[in-house]
Amino acid sequence: MAPLLAEVSPQDLLVALAELHSHVIGYMKSMALKCAVDLGIPDVVLRRGGAATLADIATETAVHPAKVVDLQRLMELLSTTGMFTxxxxxxxxxxxxxxxxRLLLGTLNLSPMVPVLVSPPVVSSFFSMGDWLKSEPAAAGSLFELAHGCSIFEMTKSDATLNRMLNDCMAADSKLFVQLIILDKDHIFRGFSSLVDVIASAFPRIKCTVLDLPQVISQSVTGDGKVHFITGDMFESIPPANAVFLKNVLHDWDDKDCVKILQRCKEAIPSRNAGGKVIIMDMVIGSTTGNEKISEMEALRNLYMMHASGVERGENEWKKIFSEAGFSNDYKIMPVMGPYSVIEIYP
Structure with missing residues (x-):
């Protein structure tokens, strides 16, 4: 036996082997989850009152009879990893x-997130992680750019399917988390006559303007006149408003670009005495302690954001970019759910 292995007990070696396999083929958890969503397995179980047999699932998802045994393997993995009991x-x-x-079922659910995060363009970009880490920043661009020659947002201009999936993902995320804000922190939006990118139906008195890329605006549909859509570039200018709402925007960009975006926001809003502010919804990592699952999620999300040269930030990192963009240092951080927080900053 090799010298290093000779120092390890058989039991410890077995545990190490299990840990190694868990990391090497851990992507099977993502693939299994995507398959379950694609087949509509959770919907089948829900329709059956929250409990279903393998035969029920196979029948209602039209799995080939010869592959029911393979469906069982899928269900075993999803059960072992805590998605089913x-x-x-x-x-x-x-x-x-x-x-x-519960996060993938019902009218407010995150199921559109699954096909995007495990889509071939996103997943394949991480095969270049080692090369990207050794590359000059200016030459490589983002990890996604190194792998595909363009950013994910540029790819959506020519890939209609990816564009639709990405838009559906962001819309689903917004519906869920903005509802959480409205239910728990509706005071954030009181007193405004205009607001960029918020759910207008909850606050009919507010004039809402959504600024986004052309490929996003082209898919936006509204017939009630409550929301006005404008095609534009947030790095160039932002429509004047009492407040600007940035949800999961800044984590897509490095510090330098975040400062530019916030400077445009500062130009768009009135003074603090007149009620001007920027409302940011993003993660504040490290704000929730003592929970291993949350810590793992934060680490996974932070590494995932590498594909877009983005980053999940802790409070000190947020404070730094707020200061560099010219905002006051008496910002407010209001946790919504764990590390997911609403941050108010003032000119």
């Missing part, structure tokens, strides 16, 4: 939904 009812295995599925 398993119960034995009179000798028949029954799969039940866990809390995690």
């Amino acid at each position: 398993v119960a034995d009812t009179s000798g028949t295995v029954v799969y039940k939904l866990t809390t995690a599925w």
